[in-house]
Amino acid sequence: MxxxxxxxxxxxxxxxxxxxxxxxxxxxxxxxxxxxxxxxxFCTTYIMNGPGYAICIMIILFAHEMGHFIMCRKYHVDASWxxxxxFPSFFGTLGAVIKMRGRIPSKRALFDIGVAGPIGGLIFAIxxxxxxxxxxxxxxxxxxxxxxxxxxxxxxxxxxxxxxxxEVSEGFDIILxxxxxxxxxxxxxxxxxxxxxxxxxxxxxxxxxxxxxxTIVYKVGIGIFCLFAIFVFKGWILIAVLLLLFGFKHPPPxxxxxxxxxxxxxxxVLMLVVFILCFxxxxxxx
Numbered sequence: 645m646x647x648x649x650x651x652x653x654x655x656x657x658x659x660x661x662x663x664x665x666x667x668x669x670x671x672x673x674x675x676x677x678x679x680x681x682x683x684x685x686f687c688t689t690y691i692m693n694g695p696g697y698a699i700c701i702m703i704i705l706f707a708h709e710m711g712h713f714i715m716c717r718k719y720h721v722d723a724s725w726x727x728x729x730x731f732p733s734f735f736g737t738l739g740a741v742i743k744m745r746g747r748i749p750s751k752r753a754l755f756d757i758g759v760a761g762p763i764g765g766l767i768f769a770i771x772x773x774x775x776x777x778x779x780x781x782x783x784x785x786x787x788x789x790x791x792x793x794x795x796x797x798x799x800x801x802x803x804x805x806x807x808x809x810x811e812v813s814e815g816f817d818i819i820l821x822x823x824x825x826x827x828x829x830x831x832x833x834x835x836x837x838x839x840x841x842x843x844x845x846x847x848x849x850x851x852x853x854x855x856x857x858x859t860i861v862y863k864v865g866i867g868i869f870c871l872f873a874i875f876v877f878k879g880w881i882l883i884a885v886l887l888l889l890f891g892f893k894h895p896p897p898x899x900x901x902x903x904x905x906x907x908x909x910x911x912x913v914l915m916l917v918v919f920i921l922c923f924x925x926x927x928x929x930x
Contacts, residue, residue: 776821
C-alpha cells in the first residue's frame with residue numbers, strides 16, 4: 645500500500661515539475677509549451693511537405709492567431725499565446741488555437757476579435773497562393789490515377805489559378821508547388837473558421853450581427869453542413885459530429901445590447917462572402 649502511495653506521489657510530483665516547466669515563460673513572456681509546440685509543428689509540416697510549405701503555412705497560421713491575440717489585448721480580454729497543433733498528416737498540422745478566458749466585453753469587441761483572425765491569415769494566404777501558382781507547373785494527369793490526389797478548387801483559388809496559370813486543357817492538371825499548396829491550405833482553413841456556426845470565427849461574426857437570433861443561423865448552417873457530409877463528401881463527417889456537439893450555442897458578451905456600427909456590418913457581410921469564395925464542398929478528389 646505504501647509503495648502505491650509513494651508511486652502516485654512520485655508521478656504527481658513529476659507531473660507538477662513538467663507542468664511548471666512548460667508553463668513558465670521563457671523569452672517575451674511566452675510559455676515554453678507554446679514555443680515547443682511551434683517548433684514541433686514546423687517540424688511536422690516540414691517533414692510532410694518540405695521547407696517552402698512549412699514556412700508559408702506557419703506564417704498563415706501565425707498571422708491568423710495573432711490577429712485574434714492582438715484584438716484580445718486591445719479589448720483587455722485574457723488570452724493565451726497561440727498553441728500550434730503538430731500532426732503528421734496531409735497538412736502536417738491541425739492548425740492553431742488561442743484560449744480566451746473571461747467574458748468578451750461587447751458585441752464590437754466580439755466582432756473585432758472574430759474577424760481579425762481570418763483577415764490576418766488572408767493578408768498572407770493570398771500573396772502566398774499567387775506566388776506558389778506562379779511556381780507551379782501543368783502536367784498530364786497520370787494514367788495510373790491510384791496515387792493521384794486532386795484538390796477541390798474554391799472560387800477564389802480557381803480565379804487565382806486562371807489568372808496565374810491560365811486555362812488547363814482536359815487531361816492535364818496543375819501540379820502545385822508546395823508554396824501554392826500552403827496557400828490552398830490557408831484558404832481552406834479560412835473557410836472552415838468562417839463557417840457561421842457556434843464559436844468559430846464566423847459564429848462570432850453572426851452573433852455580433854444578429855445577437856440571440858444567431859441560433860437560427862447556427863441550426864441552418866449545421867443542417868446544411870451535415871447534408872454535405874452525408875451526400876457530397878464523407879470526409880466532413882467528423883467535423884459535422886463536432887459541430888452537432890458544440891456548435892449550437894454562443895456565450896453572450898458582457899454588453900449584448902450595443903449594436904455594431906455600419907462599417908462593421910459591411911465587414912461582416914464581406915466575411916460571409918469570403919467564406920463562400922474560400923469554401924469547397926469537395927476538398928479532395930481521389
